[in-house]
Amino acid sequence: MHSPIDSRASHARTLAARVVPVGVLLLAWELTARTGVVNPYVFPPVSEIVVRWAALVADTTMLGPLWDTLWRALLGLGMAIVIGVPLGLAMGRIRAAEWFLEPLFSFGFPLPKIALIPLYVSWFGLFSLSKVMLIFTDCLFPVVIFTYHGARGISPVYLWSAQARGTGRVRMFWRVVLPLSLASIYDGVQVAVVVAVLVAVVSEMVSGGSGLGYMMMRAFRYGDVRSAFATLLTISLIGFALYHIAQALRERLLFWHVTEA
């Protein structure tokens, strides 16, 4: 067996092995940009991007667009959950709903919903509404499909044993079907969180109207590559943060799932 010191040393080595590659990558980037081998206009040093990012956050330039992107993404996602979960549960438990909706969702799933941007702009205008509706549409698919698979996959043993105890339809839904589908629903929501940010940013890039996507496109157009990179950094941070918040919430929200079910 390893002695504690050994294992601490190997732990440090593992940590080093994790940090070093990223560090080397960033350092190589910095040095390449500094030596002037590449055009610093299109390839600014990392340090300058970070400084610009901090400046844009400090003078609150970044906060308005950040807020716009965030509320659009979360509103669209929220709508998709409110409408998608009942739809998916109905598909999973009601034969007729499954027959009608399953082919529609499996046909619509591979369609890139981003292709609907021009149509949505003509329906819902150029401003926030068309973007929120597009985010809603795109998030609806993973939420419905995961919920459907969760509800359909419930072991009939649970349903039989609840029925045998005389559980009625309404109670059955709230106490058996919904709780047993929750883990699957949450899988769908975790996929949809990533989709929501992506669609928010792309729709802002394509049809403008504030937000981080628009801010980044405008910075590129004006040749302000440092600000563009800084905005991209914020976009990545949102994706990263939402993904990890969803992961952390999962452990909080679903801990009882194991114990009660």
Add this chain to the structure above:
Amino acid sequence: MTNRSGNALLTRFSGLLRLLPLLIVFAVWQVASTVGALPKWLMPSFFAVIASLADLVKSGEIVPHTIASLARAGAGFAIAVVAGILIGVLMARVRAVQLAMEPILMLIYPVPKPALIPLFMVWLGIGNFSKISVIALACLVPIVIATFNGARSVDPMLLWSARARGTSGRRLLWRVVIPSALPQIAAGVRTAIAIAIIVLVSSEFISSDSGLGYLIFSYGGVGAEDAMLAVVLYLAVLGYVFDRLYVASLRKAMAWHAFAH
């Protein structure tokens, strides 16, 4: 014999039955347009969309755009499949590669890939090269992760028994590791097909003078909504057909997998 063909007929029939809900939606759409419940300025009728799709195909206008899009998506996708499986397997078999790649993947993973399109355009030009690179990068991530997970969880019994028979090195990789990781790799590749189409359309929206995304956006821009929807429908069918073809060929290629268990 008769029983078999009877079954085939039944499968075909149930396939048609699956299409029925889609046909109902199209029929309701058409009727709503005909009776005037769905005004033309809001949405062209279903027949009008089909008619302009027929025009686009008959005049051959859609052909060069289809080829341009498929070439971009196909090139990026192919690069991602080859590189993704290679990186994923290396990560699973070589600890140093795993430690080096994991943090880099964690950095790339949350970035909405279409947000990288303008950046790649600044670096690599506005032509095909930048589009193919973004598509390749976006498709790479799910393939690497799926391959890594698949190759890492190869049943050690298989490895031991192959090693005991003197199999090693490249042969072990090709005959044991990759085949047994295949189901997971296949799932990653399927995700990548959907991602390729999304990034393709986004990149053609943002800057292009050819391709299906360009066609949708330019028809949308001049208010030719029937033609725009025709291309969207065409894209949906294309995505659906690719997904089906992939699943069907997979079923054929992995028929042995059922026997393995």
